[in-house]
Amino acid sequence: MIELVLRTDYVSTDEAKGPRRAAEICLQCGVCCVVKHSCHAQYGLQFTPNHTYVYDCLGAEEPAENPNLWLCVSCHKCEEVCPYEVSPIRFIEAMKAEAFRNGSVHQVILDEVNQIVTTGYAFPLTSASERQRANLGLSPLGSQAAAELAVIARRSGLADKRGEEKP
Amino acid sequence: MRFAFFKGCFIPVRFPHIELVASKVLGDLGVELQPIEGFSCCPEPVGFLTDRFTGLTISARNIALAEEEGRDIITLCNGCTYSLRQANLRLKKNPELREKVNEVLAETGHEFKGSIEVKHFAQVLKEDIGIEKIEALVRKPLSGVRVACHTGCHILSPPEAMGFDDPLDPVVLERMVSALGAEPVDYELKTLCCGWTLTNFGDKESANRLVGTKLNLMHGAAADCMTVICPQCFYQFDTGQMLAARELKLDYKLPVLFYLQLLALAMGYNVDEIQLSMHRVKDRTLEEKLRRLTA
Numbered sequence: 411m412i413e414l415v416l417r418t419d420y421v422s423t424d425e426a427k428g429p430r431r432a433a434e435i436c437l438q439c440g441v442c443c444v445v446k447h448s449c450h451a452q453y454g455l456q457f458t459p460n461h462t463y464v465y466d467c468l469g470a471e472e473p474a475e476n477p478n479l480w481l482c483v484s485c486h487k488c489e490e491v492c493p494y495e496v497s498p499i500r501f502i503e504a505m506k507a508e509a510f511r512n513g514s515v516h517q518v519i520l521d522e523v524n525q526i527v528t529t530g531y532a533f534p535l536t537s538a539s540e541r542q543r544a545n546l547g548l549s550p551l552g553s554q555a556a557a558e559l560a561v562i563a564r565r566s567g568l569a570d571k572r573g574e575e576k577p
Numbered sequence: 578m579r580f581a582f583f584k585g586c587f588i589p590v591r592f593p594h595i596e597l598v599a600s601k602v603l604g605d606l607g608v609e610l611q612p613i614e615g616f617s618c619c620p621e622p623v624g625f626l627t628d629r630f631t632g633l634t635i636s637a638r639n640i641a642l643a644e645e646e647g648r649d650i651i652t653l654c655n656g657c658t659y660s661l662r663q664a665n666l667r668l669k670k671n672p673e674l675r676e677k678v679n680e681v682l683a684e685t686g687h688e689f690k691g692s693i694e695v696k697h698f699a700q701v702l703k704e705d706i707g708i709e710k711i712e713a714l715v716r717k718p719l720s721g722v723r724v725a726c727h728t729g730c731h732i733l734s735p736p737e738a739m740g741f742d743d744p745l746d747p748v749v750l751e752r753m754v755s756a757l758g759a760e761p762v763d764y765e766l767k768t769l770c771c772g773w774t775l776t777n778f779g780d781k782e783s784a785n786r787l788v789g790t791k792l793n794l795m796h797g798a799a800a801d802c803m804t805v806i807c808p809q810c811f812y813q814f815d816t817g818q819m820l821a822a823r824e825l826k827l828d829y830k831l832p833v834l835f836y837l838q839l840l841a842l843a844m845g846y847n848v849d850e851i852q853l854s855m856h857r858v859k860d861r862t863l864e865e866k867l868r869r870l871t872a
Binding site: 446477518522535542563 | 589734790
């Protein structure tokens with residue numbers, strides 16, 4: 411009989427795997443996507459009851475490069491209905507962060523992140539918006555936060571990840 | 578009661594008429610909205626998953642600005658509430674993380690202390706004002722108006738952070754609609770998301786299919802209109818309805834009203850004052866009914 415020298419308990423193994431544990435323990439029962447009020451991404455035409463949205467994310471060979479990751483809105487429904495506490499959302503969110511690090515992030519997301527840290531708004535401020543606000547008697551919008559957000563981006567390391575030059 | 582007014586991005590940039598109605602009607606209810614000039618995007622909950630620490634620090638900066646004024650935050654958006662409440666909770670619970678965030682914030686002159694709360698306007702209506710009091714303030718009951726309620730996702734989950742309603746069987750918005758004298762309708766797929774990310778990152782056909790499915794169920798339940806409490810949901814069902822209707826050949830129109838617009842009508846404002854003309858989906862029958870009720 412072979413005696414294993416190194417033993418690792420389940421808890422430690424799970425901790426080491428982090429969010430990737432979800433991909434390993436998922437039973438592919440499909441509840442997270444087939445329960446009728448759960449995952450909206452399941453409405454994507456490429457998904458079926460046999461190949462659900464969540465399984466598409468968990469089962470991808472290179473999950474951080476899967477463009478379908480960005481269909482998840484973080485509604486947490488998969489987490490709430492999963493009978494096995496897989497928490498696919500944690501896996502998907504971790505893969506989104508990995509996609510940002512390895513450069514496979516969706517261009518729309520990248521543009522939005524840049525837009526927020528340079529203007530303070532997730533949506534472009536246009537002259538039409540300002541006109542509409544003025545017509546309603548509302549105060550104009552400014553970018554008072556932009557300078558401080560640039561400081562945060564530099565100090566948090568976001569600026570480096572976006573390939574910005576240090577001042 | 579006085580709150581730091583967190584308008585977010587989408588409402589002030591794309592739907593300023595909702596900001597206007599919110600300012601009027603919340604003021605009438607005794608909610609003073611203190612403008613804070615330096616607020617930025619919350620940041621929005623999908624994009625900043627890519628760099629959670631930076632996202633958390635931006636949220637912490639927004640919360641710190643309200644703390645400097647000694648005010649709790651009131652929001653108009655599910656997404657803003659989701660980002661800010663989760664950041665507030667995480668940083669209050671985790672002193673090490675708070676220290677790291679404050680190290681980054683130090684150069685901006687702000688510090689997260691953990692001294693305030695963040696609330697969606699619907700939470701303020703439910704918890705601070707009370708649905709019974711709203712009912713008592715109704716001057717023009719919206720009798721006979723059948724409303725399909727769509728609460729949205731980010732105000733419901735995760736429930737331990739959001740604390741608003743049951744994520745799988747929400748009832749609070751329906752109670753808030755009933756308080757106005759209107760009739761909430763029961764329909765299937767009530768908790769299904771509006772499909773914001775399908776529209777932005779998926780194919781248009783799928784997004785239209787989802788919006789069309791929800792609208793058909795609401796229409797099948799004989800709703801006159803629907804109500805939302807989140808600008809992304811508003812966009813999906815107003816602008817998105819126009820796109821879906823074209824593609825799916827929908828033969829009806831289901832106007833979308835932000836809950837605060839319904840509240841304003843019930844409190845005595847007229848159809849023009851709630852800026853209904855700025856919505857994409859218009860239905861003459863509903864408009865006439867609302868004009869009659871608020872005359």
